[in-house]
Amino acid sequence: MGEIIGVVGSGTMGNGIAQVAARAGYSVVMQDVKDEFLELGLKAIDKSLQRDVDKGRLNADEKQATIGSIKTTTELEELSEASFVIEAVTEDLGVKTELFSALDRITPAKTILASNTSSISITRLAAATGRPDKVIGMHFMNPVPVMKLVEVIRGLATSNETYERVRGFAEKLGKTALDCNDSPGFVSNRVLLPMINEAIFALYEGVATRESIDGIMKLGMNHPMGPLELADLIGLDVCLAILNVLYDGLGDPKYRACPLLKRYVDAGWLGRKTGHGFYEYQV
Numbered sequence: 001m002g003e004i005i006g007v008v009g010s011g012t013m014g015n016g017i018a019q020v021a022a023r024a025g026y027s028v029v030m031q032d033v034k035d036e037f038l039e040l041g042l043k044a045i046d047k048s049l050q051r052d053v054d055k056g057r058l059n060a061d062e063k064q065a066t067i068g069s070i071k072t073t074t075e076l077e078e079l080s081e082a083s084f085v086i087e088a089v090t091e092d093l094g095v096k097t098e099l100f101s102a103l104d105r106i107t108p109a110k111t112i113l114a115s116n117t118s119s120i121s122i123t124r125l126a127a128a129t130g131r132p133d134k135v136i137g138m139h140f141m142n143p144v145p146v147m148k149l150v151e152v153i154r155g156l157a158t159s160n161e162t163y164e165r166v167r168g169f170a171e172k173l174g175k176t177a178l179d180c181n182d183s184p185g186f187v188s189n190r191v192l193l194p195m196i197n198e199a200i201f202a203l204y205e206g207v208a209t210r211e212s213i214d215g216i217m218k219l220g221m222n223h224p225m226g227p228l229e230l231a232d233l234i235g236l237d238v239c240l241a242i243l244n245v246l247y248d249g250l251g252d253p254k255y256r257a258c259p260l261l262k263r264y265v266d267a268g269w270l271g272r273k274t275g276h277g278f279y280e281y282q283v
Contacts (some may be wrong), residue, residue: 002084003026003027003046003083003281004026004027004028004029004081004082005018005021005026005027005028005029005082005083005084005085005086006028006029006030006031006079006082006084006085006086006107006228007028007029007030007031007085007086007087007088008020008031008032008076008085008086008087008088008089008099008103009031009032009039009087009088009089010030010032010037010040010041010042010072011032011037011041011088012029012044012142012143012273013088013116013140013144014030014032014041014088014089014116014144015041015042015044015045016029016044016140016142016143016144016145017086017088017116017140017144018030018041018045018050018070018147018173019045019048019049019066019070019144020067020144020145020173020174022066022067022070022171023066023145024173024174026067026069027069028069028070028071029070029071029072029073029078029079029082030070030072030073031072031073031074031075031076031078031079032072032074032206032281033074035074036076037074038072038073038074041073042067042070044067044069045067046063046067048143048145049063049066050063056140060208064116066086068226075167076102076103076106077092077106079103079106079107080094080106080107080108081108082107082111083110083111083112084106084111084112084114084166084169085103085111085112085113085114086114086115086116086138086139087100087113087114087115087116087117087205088116091118091119091120091238091241091245093120093124093243094114095130096117096125097124097125098128100113100115100125100126100128100129100135101128101129102131104128104129104131109131109134109272110134111134112134112135112136112162112165112166113129113131113134113136114136114137114138114163114166115134115135115136115137115138116137116138116139116140117137117139118139118185118238118242119184119185119186119189119241119242119245119246120187120241120245121155121182121184121249122135122136122137122153122154122155122158122182123127123155123156123157123182123261126155126156126157126158127155129230130154132157132158133157133158133159133161134158134159135155135158136152136155136158136162136163136166137151137152137153137154137155137156137163137180137182137186138150138151138153138166138170138193139150139151139152139186139188140175141188142233142234146157148174148175148176149175149176149178149188150169150173150175150176150177150178151178151179151180151186151187151188152167152177152178152179152180152181152282153180153181153182153186154179154181154182155182156182160216168199172242173256173274178247179272183251184246184248184249184265185242185245185249189242189246191245192230192251193239193242193243193246193255194246194254194255195227195229196227196228196230196234196239197239197243197255197257197258197261198227199214199217199226199227199228199231200228200231200260200261200278202256202260203228203260203278204258204259204260207211209277210228210279211219213226213227213228214226214227214229216226228277228279229279230280231261231271231277231278231279232271232277232281233271233272234266234270234271235270235271235272236261236265236269236270236271236277237265237270237275239261240257240261240265243255243256244257264277264278279280
């Protein structure tokens with residue numbers, strides 16, 4: 001068995017990270033709280049890899065070898081031999097700090113603990129452990145197998161050794177690592193979420209229809225997706241959580257979440273994953 005990578009969470013981001021790590025030749029242990037979540041994660045990986053087979057980027061044996069490199073478990077203790085653990089759980093500070101505290105107890109002192117958080121302070125997560133020098137942010141983009149970027153975020157105590165190891169790891173996954181300081185929303189979401197929020201305000205205020213808003217940004221700004229479509233892809237609950245982190249962390253009213261976004265989240269209209277957001281989807 002080669003170097004072991006632990007992934008906590010088997011949702012969209014977690015299964016994508018597990019896939020690229022297995023594809024890069026690592027042994028992966030993917031953990032989640034329920035077997036049904038893990039089964040859905042493996043199905044998503046199988047479907048993603050099959051697209052690569054259909055397009056000639058991968059053969060059937062390579063696909064099976066990649067899937068065979070991923071072990072699933074509901075037990076966090078199964079990550080005890082991992083050299084890297086990447087968490088990709090819900091964007092909630094309490095959940096993440098509790099998880100980092102548990103991982104700190106379970107894994108060897110040399111193990112690097114990375115967070116895929118899109119907005120939460122790495123320094124605060126590191127403070128939940130006894131190894132803040134080995135805690136770092138690795139913010140992958142969705143969909144993970146396709147998108148090249150990994151935002152690398154150093155906490156206040158992250159060591160140079162941890163930083164260099166993580167940059168090297170990201171490169172082995174075929175990603176481009178770009179640095180960012182530990183600030184609310186980092187760079188990607190500090191720039192992206194206000195744009196999405198403003199698009200929601202434009203819809204809320206009747207400035208234009210959803211189709212016009214997205215169409216103007218695609219045709220006029222050459223964006224591959226409109227901001228409302230992108231919000232549905234990200235998940236409206238995730239968008240709201242990030243905006244709340246930006247608002248609380250920076251104290252600037254420009255990050256105030258649009259009431260329409262809050263209303264949709266309250267209704268359970270979270271985007272693609274629920275079949276209803278700013279658009280309707282088959283689930």
